[in-house]
Amino acid sequence: MDDKELIEKITREVMAKLSEGKPAAAAADKKPETPPATGMVPSDIASYIDHTLLKAEATAEQIDKLCDEAAAYHFASVCVNTSWTARCAKRLRGTGVKVAVVVGFPLGAMSGRSKGFEARHAIEEGAGEIDMVINIGALKSGDLKTVEEDIKHVVRVCGRNVVLKVIIETALLTDEEKVTACRIAKDAGADFVKTSTGFSSAGAKAEDVALMRRVVGPKMGVKAAGGVRSFQDAVAMINAGANRLGTSSGVAIVTGSASSAAY
Amino acid sequence: MDDKELIEKITREVMAKLSEGKPAAAAADKKPETPPATGMVPSDIASYIDHTLLKAEATAEQIDKLCDEAAAYHFASVCVNTSWTARCAKRLRGTGVKVAVVVGFPLGAMSGRSKGFEARHAIEEGAGEIDMVINIGALKSGDLKTVEEDIKHVVRVCGRNVVLKVIIETALLTDEEKVTACRIAKDAGADFVKTSTGFSSAGAKAEDVALMRRVVGPKMGVKAAGGVRSFQDAVAMINAGANRLGTSSGVAIVTGSASSAAY
Numbered sequence: 001m002d003d004k005e006l007i008e009k010i011t012r013e014v015m016a017k018l019s020e021g022k023p024a025a026a027a028a029d030k031k032p033e034t035p036p037a038t039g040m041v042p043s044d045i046a047s048y049i050d051h052t053l054l055k056a057e058a059t060a061e062q063i064d065k066l067c068d069e070a071a072a073y074h075f076a077s078v079c080v081n082t083s084w085t086a087r088c089a090k091r092l093r094g095t096g097v098k099v100a101v102v103v104g105f106p107l108g109a110m111s112g113r114s115k116g117f118e119a120r121h122a123i124e125e126g127a128g129e130i131d132m133v134i135n136i137g138a139l140k141s142g143d144l145k146t147v148e149e150d151i152k153h154v155v156r157v158c159g160r161n162v163v164l165k166v167i168i169e170t171a172l173l174t175d176e177e178k179v180t181a182c183r184i185a186k187d188a189g190a191d192f193v194k195t196s197t198g199f200s201s202a203g204a205k206a207e208d209v210a211l212m213r214r215v216v217g218p219k220m221g222v223k224a225a226g227g228v229r230s231f232q233d234a235v236a237m238i239n240a241g242a243n244r245l246g247t248s249s250g251v252a253i254v255t256g257s258a259s260s261a262a263y
Numbered sequence: 264m265d266d267k268e269l270i271e272k273i274t275r276e277v278m279a280k281l282s283e284g285k286p287a288a289a290a291a292d293k294k295p296e297t298p299p300a301t302g303m304v305p306s307d308i309a310s311y312i313d314h315t316l317l318k319a320e321a322t323a324e325q326i327d328k329l330c331d332e333a334a335a336y337h338f339a340s341v342c343v344n345t346s347w348t349a350r351c352a353k354r355l356r357g358t359g360v361k362v363a364v365v366v367g368f369p370l371g372a373m374s375g376r377s378k379g380f381e382a383r384h385a386i387e388e389g390a391g392e393i394d395m396v397i398n399i400g401a402l403k404s405g406d407l408k409t410v411e412e413d414i415k416h417v418v419r420v421c422g423r424n425v426v427l428k429v430i431i432e433t434a435l436l437t438d439e440e441k442v443t444a445c446r447i448a449k450d451a452g453a454d455f456v457k458t459s460t461g462f463s464s465a466g467a468k469a470e471d472v473a474l475m476r477r478v479v480g481p482k483m484g485v486k487a488a489g490g491v492r493s494f495q496d497a498v499a500m501i502n503a504g505a506n507r508l509g510t511s512s513g514v515a516i517v518t519g520s521a522s523s524a525a526y
Contacts, residue, residue: 056370056463057435060404081372083398105370107319109344113384118377135346141323172320200319
């Protein structure tokens with residue numbers, strides 16, 4: 001079975017299992033934060049980058065540096081854990097750089113209501129984007145209702161002004177499961193699907209980005225994250241269909257970009 | 264500086280930094296769930312074991328098996344992520360096995376209010392024990408007030424009936440930081456300190472268990488978790504001062520125990 005058939009087959013199955021199958025009104029209403037994928041490398045790659053620092057032992061000083069770099073290089077956002085939300089929002093005020101926070105991270109096995117609370121509290125503290133992890137175990141168990149309801153807990157608190165990215169953690173999924181997860185995220189009203197947490201056995205792969213883009217279509221976001229370390233990595237992901245990049249190597253990527261302008 | 268001096272020095276510093284330094288009333292009032300450490304291997308090692316399955320991709324079927332094994336072998340608890348709380352509570356009703364859940368897991372960098380919510384919701388769904396991760400980044404930043412307040416968010420929802428274990432993630436800490444974290448956890452009213460999440464660069468080490476036991480004294484719990492895979496590992500941890508063990512190898516440990524009764 002080729003990719004197209006697989007996507008169509010799984011879309012039918014997901015629709016049937018979740019019965020409602022309503023179109024994703026919330027996603028359609030929201031303004032896209034980055035241009036849709038064109039397969040072209042943008043002249044300003046910085047605007048594609050979520051400048052990311054998620055390790056447990058990150059210090060306040062390191063978080064402040066992350067914010068200052070994001071402001072200096074005009075990255076799309078800083079991506080941090082929720083205990084840093086207020087600090088980052090304060091430091092980035094007026095810079096145009098958003099605060100993106102991770103929710104239910106990195107395992108995704110936190111209760112859906114807790115994901116909703118964590119997202120809501122972060123939004124109150126100034127988060128403009130939420131990167132949540134799906135309930136991978138529920139997906140593996142064939143419990144698609146729980147996968148959907150879990151995402152909707154966060155969709156509801158994001159409303160129309162906060163961008164929601166749904167991390168499917170490709171390293172742990174079969175191709176069928178990747179398609180299913182993207183389909184559910186799109187129908188639930190998310191704005192982006194995202195490949196990886198960066199804490200599992202592997203990060204973003206171009207072929208996964210391409211598959212995810214084919215599932216969600218041209219209007220929804222696809223974020224590649226995990227292992228994106230160089231300008232060349234970034235270009236490969238964008239060419240595969242990504243319109244946002246999660247990386248802790250943002251400065252190296254834009255520096256590489258500047259120094260290889262002929263690329 | 265030897266261990267005793269280090270512990271005394273850091274205790275004074277923590278007390279001074281947190282100013283209040285009130286005694287831990289909540290911990291003293293709560294009944295210990297397992298006997299205090301004696302350095303002796305118990306005849307029934309099963310009662311020391313939190314039967315653990317925390318990986319992101321764990322399925323409903325695997326969680327059910329975990330519960331059934333815990334009931335069959337009379338383990339202290341099953342230790343799971345919060346999306347499984349209600350399922351485990353239902354399956355374990357009447358068995359005497361408790362549901363322990365992890366909170367802010369495994370990074371500990373989730374906002375304190377969200378940890379409090381995640382714990383409260385899990386308790387409402389039937390959790391009897393909470394294993395929370397400290398805010399490691401705040402500790403590394405010297406922001407002990409945040410470390411303390413973070414724990415207190417969960418202490419408040421646990422009250423007197425729910426056991427609270429505080430994971431300090433020894434692999435990421437200096438000895439000074441280990442002592443500081445244990446001291447704050449004890450003063451905040453936690454019931455146990457716990458070595459590790461099992462998701463960082465290393466798990467429990469006997470010398471860390473011994474250090475933690477010396478800091479918290481004989482009446483508080485010390486849980487060794489991460490890398491405890493055999494009866495011999497379990498015995499080493501108990502001899503070092505642990506009175507609870509977190510492991511996914513509980514069945515192997517009790518089987519090893521039965522087959523080596525002369526040990």
